[in-house]
Amino acid sequence: MSEFDRGIALTARGGGRYEGELGEGWRIGGGVNGGLLLAFAGHALSLAAGPHRDPVSVSGYYLSASVPGPATVDTEIVRRGGSLTTGTAVLLQDGEERLRVLATYGDLDAFEGEVRTTAQPPVMPPPEQCIGVEHAPKEMIAEAALLERFDLRLDPATVGWALGQPSKEGRIQGWFRLADGRDADPLSLLLVADALPPVTFDLGLPGWAPTVELTVHVRCRPAAGWLRVVHATRNLAGGYFEEDAEVWDADGRLVAQSRQLARAPRQWGTRRS
Template identity: 65%
Template sequence: MEFDRHIALEGGDHEWTAELSEGWVVGGGVNGGYQLAVVGSALAQAAPGKPDPIAVSAYYLSAARPGPATVRTRVLRDGGSVATLSADLEQDGDARITVLATYGDLGALPEDVRTTATPPDLPPLQECVPNSMAPEEIRSIAPLMDRFDMRFDPRHVGWAVGQPSGNGELQAWFRLVDEREPDPVSLLMVVDALPPVTFDLGMFGWAPTLELTAHVRSHPAPGWLRVRHATRNLAGGMFEEDCEVWDSAGRLVAQSRQLARQPR
């Protein structure tokens, strides 16, 4: 599958090499969620028996570019049901992102779920707007959109025709373009896959991520995901973006919050 090829690693013993694909470029660099999935794939091999991301925090230090990269991982503590790990992704000796993470085995966690969260109220797939209809000026700065099949809620695409709602909210059905089924590592990418929520505020362009924290709650069921992004505050040239990812079984399988600069 394409996604697996694009996050593939070579090496071992806590040092890995990767080839960041040009297909994940957005704006001035490589998509942050994709970078996080590359790092997440390395961390999945750092602590035996603990392959799944549970809590992952990443700081983005400089813009990554397509091409060779090195991922170095370190086990800070491995005991009981979880391990605390760290990792850096570097290019040409410069750190691109640095990550602190908790990993474990999601399949071994208790199945008791209690939530007041409600999934996105999305129309049926056939009534939603495919990302293939995105304006050319958007597609030209975000070739990563060709990696997905996204179907946007028609109520949340006014920005595409010059009529943003001003509510700061986007939601869509989501699936990788070759129908690769979601897994915990791929969710690290999904939380940063939709266009910046600032598009719905009438602010277009690349919105570089400063910090992103993701919580992965469960192995997602096969099939389409429902993804919702929202922001409530833009100040000092920065905004927060909250994301929820729901699987085909109606479970909230991932959440994230990131702080990003407003589009340049």
């Protein structure tokens, strides 16, 4: 079993309830990565949704900080249709609600047509010419245990922030795959959408940015191999910013998109949910 599969493993307890363990290895700052939490709750909905096991649109609101340890997910199926199932999920720890999800699931293999988009995949050097995690600032690695689960290669053109020279354009992009070689699938795309460093690093604002809300749209089942991931922002106001992400597979298809609202970064040692 891969690290990701262990990270979202659940046991059914009946009545739409599932139990699992949020691992220390998915920590970032003081809590657990928001993408992993969305995949954890999303896995419970996948199990509850019957034949519609693939996430199509998943929105999560982060209500309190999740920490490594036991967690429970309560699911409710709101509607079962011919092609889509809609449900809700609530992730709890110690009786406190951490994350609330509303999502629609389907069978991506049954979707008709190809992904048609005017968007273009990012142009980057090949992975071997990009910047690996081993070159990240020491304080960043110390605050992000989950980086050990990623094979992340950032485009050199978007890592000036690591040298104290952010571009101020609000864009970070790179190649992504899981460190143990597990290929991406629809559930793991919920993690990938939140896998890169906060895009505010490129605005000259170091520190982790707690997620308020994250929505991921999955367009199709990804091909095996490297993913190209782009994070960008255009607005920072009132202490909050949006972060848009695109995920492209090895066949050059746009397989997922996301947008999140997050709080502007604090100092090192605070969490990004």
